[in-house]
Amino acid sequence: MVEKKYQPALDIFDKMLHGKLKTHLNSCVHCGLCGESCLYYLTHKEDKYIPGKKVDLISAIYRRYYTLLGKTVPKWVGAKDLNDETVAEMVDLIYGACTMCGRCSMHCSIGVDIAFLVRAGRSMLVEINKVVPGLQSTVDAALNTGNNMGIPRDELIDTIEWIAEDLEMELDDEKATIPLDKKGAKVLYTLNPREPKFFPLSISAAAKIFYAAGEDWTLSPDAYDVTNYCYFSGDDKGGAVITQRLVDKVAELGCETLVLAECGHGFRGNRWEGPNYINKSYPFNEISIVELIVEYIREGRIKLDPAKNTKKVTIHDPCNMVREGGVIEEQRFILKQAVSDFVEMTPHGVNNFCCGGGGGQLAMSEYAERRIKVGKIKADQIRATGAEIVVTPCHNCIDQLMELNKEYKLNVEIKTIGEIVADAIVI
Amino acid sequence: MNIYHYILLTASIICFLASLRQLIQALNKKGDLDYAEPKGTANPAISYSFTNAMSPKKKETAFLHLPTYTAGILFHIGTFLCIFLLAVNFIGFNIPEKIGYVIVAIMAVSIISIIAIFIKRIVNAKSRVMSNADDYFSNFLIIGFQVISCLAILMDNLLPLLFIYASVMLLYIPLGKLKHTVYFFAARIQMGRFYGYRGVWPPKRNKI
Numbered sequence: 001m002v003e004k005k006y007q008p009a010l011d012i013f014d015k016m017l018h019g020k021l022k023t024h025l026n027s028c029v030h031c032g033l034c035g036e037s038c039l040y041y042l043t044h045k046e047d048k049y050i051p052g053k054k055v056d057l058i059s060a061i062y063r064r065y066y067t068l069l070g071k072t073v074p075k076w077v078g079a080k081d082l083n084d085e086t087v088a089e090m091v092d093l094i095y096g097a098c099t100m101c102g103r104c105s106m107h108c109s110i111g112v113d114i115a116f117l118v119r120a121g122r123s124m125l126v127e128i129n130k131v132v133p134g135l136q137s138t139v140d141a142a143l144n145t146g147n148n149m150g151i152p153r154d155e156l157i158d159t160i161e162w163i164a165e166d167l168e169m170e171l172d173d174e175k176a177t178i179p180l181d182k183k184g185a186k187v188l189y190t191l192n193p194r195e196p197k198f199f200p201l202s203i204s205a206a207a208k209i210f211y212a213a214g215e216d217w218t219l220s221p222d223a224y225d226v227t228n229y230c231y232f233s234g235d236d237k238g239g240a241v242i243t244q245r246l247v248d249k250v251a252e253l254g255c256e257t258l259v260l261a262e263c264g265h266g267f268r269g270n271r272w273e274g275p276n277y278i279n280k281s282y283p284f285n286e287i288s289i290v291e292l293i294v295e296y297i298r299e300g301r302i303k304l305d306p307a308k309n310t311k312k313v314t315i316h317d318p319c320n321m322v323r324e325g326g327v328i329e330e331q332r333f334i335l336k337q338a339v340s341d342f343v344e345m346t347p348h349g350v351n352n353f354c355c356g357g358g359g360g361q362l363a364m365s366e367y368a369e370r371r372i373k374v375g376k377i378k379a380d381q382i383r384a385t386g387a388e389i390v391v392t393p394c395h396n397c398i399d400q401l402m403e404l405n406k407e408y409k410l411n412v413e414i415k416t417i418g419e420i421v422a423d424a425i426v427i
Numbered sequence: 428m429n430i431y432h433y434i435l436l437t438a439s440i441i442c443f444l445a446s447l448r449q450l451i452q453a454l455n456k457k458g459d460l461d462y463a464e465p466k467g468t469a470n471p472a473i474s475y476s477f478t479n480a481m482s483p484k485k486k487e488t489a490f491l492h493l494p495t496y497t498a499g500i501l502f503h504i505g506t507f508l509c510i511f512l513l514a515v516n517f518i519g520f521n522i523p524e525k526i527g528y529v530i531v532a533i534m535a536v537s538i539i540s541i542i543a544i545f546i547k548r549i550v551n552a553k554s555r556v557m558s559n560a561d562d563y564f565s566n567f568l569i570i571g572f573q574v575i576s577c578l579a580i581l582m583d584n585l586l587p588l589l590f591i592y593a594s595v596m597l598l599y600i601p602l603g604k605l606k607h608t609v610y611f612f613a614a615r616i617q618m619g620r621f622y623g624y625r626g627v628w629p630p631k632r633n634k635i
């Protein structure tokens with residue numbers, strides 16, 4: 001028997017217990033070899049950070065309530081009750097010591113999807129109101145205001161208008177604009193709320209690319225947030241509400257394609273998880289701006305001059321877009337056209353190390369110290385390339401990279417793909 | 428067929444049916460339906476999951492831990508060889524003496540490997556912290572199985588012991604850590620499905 005207050009966690013676990021979850025709960029052989037694949041263990045060298053230990057937090061509970069040996073001789077199989085102690089441990093490690101980057105999963109001896117199990121553990125914690133407060137407040141802001149930073153509608157429109165005015169002046173063309181809520185536009189574009197708040201240049205860069213490509217596009221001040229922090233918190237119901245907003249807006253405006261702004265988890269949340277939150281496929285196309293830029297280049301709709309970007313550039317791969325999202329070569333294709341000196345990090349692509357800001361870590365100030373410490377791996381990777389500019393198609397990663405830049409004195413510029421493309425564009 | 432044959436046969440059937448049930452449940456897609464538009468396909472990725480993705484060239488847990496990885500591969504080969512020998516003994520086929528010696532030599536390597544892994548689990552602090560009683564017992568069970576299988580090649584009169592021992596092991600497989608015999612395959616398939624659907628595996632270097 002579990003304490004009544006923890007029963008909802010077991011109820012949701014029971015609902016999630018299909019083939020995939022059963023598989024991964026039963027697969028770990030406790031070899032511990034995954035330690036060296038995880039930025040937390042590599043940084044802290046403490047046993048509790050070994051990914052297999054994080055797996056065990058959830059599988060021990062599974063064994064206790066669902067297996068014969070776990071029910072009868074729990075100590076024998078390391079089965080554990082769901083109680084105050086195990087819940088506290090789960091919160092600390094499942095939220096506070098995992099970015100759900102999936103690096104350990106890809107390298108696990110067996111093939112245990114550790115990040116998937118961590119997400120399942122987070123879903124259990126959602127049901128007993130144990131989401132870390134910082135993360136929960138970001139989720140609440142998104143659910144209550146329509147964007148995770150709680151930006152008022154008027155403030156957003158003001159920001160967009162002055163960006164559009166600047167763009168019109170820069171390009172000396174009144175057609176260079178940012179259309180809002182344009183019915184029948186082909187493309188509905190999204191934003192990470194950090195863009196209007198702190199990085200207006202990213203919006204301006206995207207607008208310039210759309211202008212150069214002659215795209216028929218629009219933005220909606222009522223549904224633009226590409227992020228879905230419910231993916232990180234483990235809240236599928238909230239995830240469905242956020243997903244549905246964009247789905248409804250595409251339908252209302254009659255757009256053909258939803259274009260996802262540069263945000264790793266936003267890409268994953270909308271592209272891969274969103275249809276499963278709402279239990280249906282999207283009736284429209286969905287593509288990331290990175291993939292769309294590749295199309296523009298291929299179709300000759302935009303021309304890039306690498307001579308306009310002569311500084312040495314490297315790329316940071318956002319885990320949710322690359323290893324867990326399948327957008328791997330696209331950004332490399334773009335950079336090879338947009339810059340004259342491109343260098344890869346070691347390792348990179350699907351083997352990249354997380355910057356440390358994923359998994360909702362940037363929203364959890366409770367674990368800020370850990371986040372900066374584990375980011376040293378990324379900082380060292382960047383330094384080793386000798387690059388002057390780090391490009392990444394993710395605003396979440398950008399925030400973390402900016403903090404790493406300061407903390408580890410990297411002295412680099414940090415840009416989005418859109419910004420580096422906008423710098424190289426020939427109009 | 429004597430009583431030992433019947434005991435082994437019964438244990439094998441129970442183990443097979445329980446494992447089959449676990450495998451079917453593990454691979455059942457109901458409840459795991461994916462509504463997202465796929466970017467790739469599962470089958471090539473599942474093949475990749477069982478081949479290149481497991482190789483020391485790609486897998487960090489292999490290339491950063493080469494001795495453990497090698498010992499692991501060797502003792503798993505030894506275990507499957509023992510299961511094959513068990514079947515051979517069950518049908519009463521006599522292994523020619525020279526082949527028997529070759530098998531014993533291979534088994535010796537396998538036994539050394541699994542004992543090394545067992546010792547590592549006991550003495551290495553990181554391994555110890557990962558382990559529970561079931562891990563040690565399962566490891567020990569396989570060592571015993573390999574040793575008795577090996578001795579039974581040299582001494583016919585050990586066959587009853589081998590049959591009884593193997594029966595206990597087979598009955599334990601679906602219960603404890605040894606069930607990874609089934610779940611290993613399910614996990615690699617699930618991983619292949621996941622990365623295949625998303626267009627991550629197999630890798631398409633420089634192709635978009």
Ligand code: SF4
Pocket residue numbers: 027028029030031032033034035051052053055107108109110111112114488
């Ligand atoms: S590598 Fe895989 S099997 Fe080994 S401890 Fe880690 S999660 Fe478990």
Ligand code: SF4
Pocket residue numbers: 037038039040050051054097098099100101102103104105114115118354
């Ligand atoms: S998903 Fe990433 S952060 Fe989490 S345990 Fe695995 S490697 Fe570590």
